[in-house]
Amino acid sequence: MAKSQSKKKIKIDMSIFDGIYQKNPVFTSGLVIAPAVAAAITVKNAVALIFAFSLISFFAVIISSFVPRDIVYAVRIILYTFIAALVYVPVALFTKYVFPSEFSALGIFIPLLVVNSFITSKTELRFFRKTKKDMLVDVIMHILGFDLSVLIFSFLREIFCFGALGDRILGIPVTFPILALPFGGFIFLGLLSALFRKIQLIVRRNN
């Protein structure tokens, strides 16, 4: 009895990390693909993207959680998106101030974050079905999941694409410039997702 309770406890504890590992939004669930594929070409761009994404998603989801549940579902979705568009205003000003050149380079991908799947679908399907405290942890974990995966993706992409990391040339003999294009991004993300799945399978088998 005690053993099964302790097993259950461990399972519950692990589910906290769903957003990072089991249901990673970039490598596993495909919730937020577009900005990663088209905009996270260099680490600098990725950091600016992560900065804007984290702030918009976190504040939009938290503020949206106060929207009364008795409002019709169709209208609630509009309100969530509208809240995200309002949160975008200070976030865009802040991002432009901190990362001026990256903000321009990211173009339409920053404003498009107001309709990311965390806000338009995960709110109702996952986040708002939990208690406020659990929701907060889950949202942070999902955002961290996005942040970490985009950081890893852009880090490897920049190395393989340009043979450099920022201003530092790494002297790699063969580079793949096509990785800078969306199709290169799709294929590279697909390969990394397969690698991530392989790691998950190995971990599952060992456990």
Added chain:
Amino acid sequence: MDVIAQIITASFTAMFIENILFARALGSSTALIAVKNKQQFVGFSISITYICVFASFISYFIDKAFIKSEYSYLFMPVAYVLAVAVIYIITLVLLWKFLNRIFLAVKKYVHLSTFNCAVLGALFLNSRHSDTLFGYIGFGLGTGIGFIIASYFLSIVYDRLFSEDVPESFRGYPLILIYIGILSMAFYGFLGHQLAL
């Protein structure tokens, strides 16, 4: 005749040169949801095309009024979201009143086909590519059709990408991304692009 030419040119630009999925990677998550079953795919396709066309119509007036402002980049998402929301509400009310059967069929996913990167991306791209009202409408139409073309290519092999014959680590999502990447590369070549030698 000039109007038709404007619509066709803008549509073809949106369908092939600026294909929302293959050239811009926008709406990838939406396409993954849309192709899960055939009925849903048809509903998504019609809905996205419809919303893109009417939202493009409204966005023309929004752009004319605000795009020259120094701070337009801050308020355009709010304006576009409102434009899409107006069409969304009017459509839902009309469906509920007059076509209740369709309303019941689409209400589970209609919000996903309305508030997504493909629709909002079409409005942002429209402000860069089009200049006339018919150009805007044509671009919106082309974006919707472009999304249908891309999703159709995905839907015809969707089941095979989950086949038991595929190694487990590639099965499903990773292979879908690689497949979209290969199709996107084919589109890139089809448009006459060449890689530097």
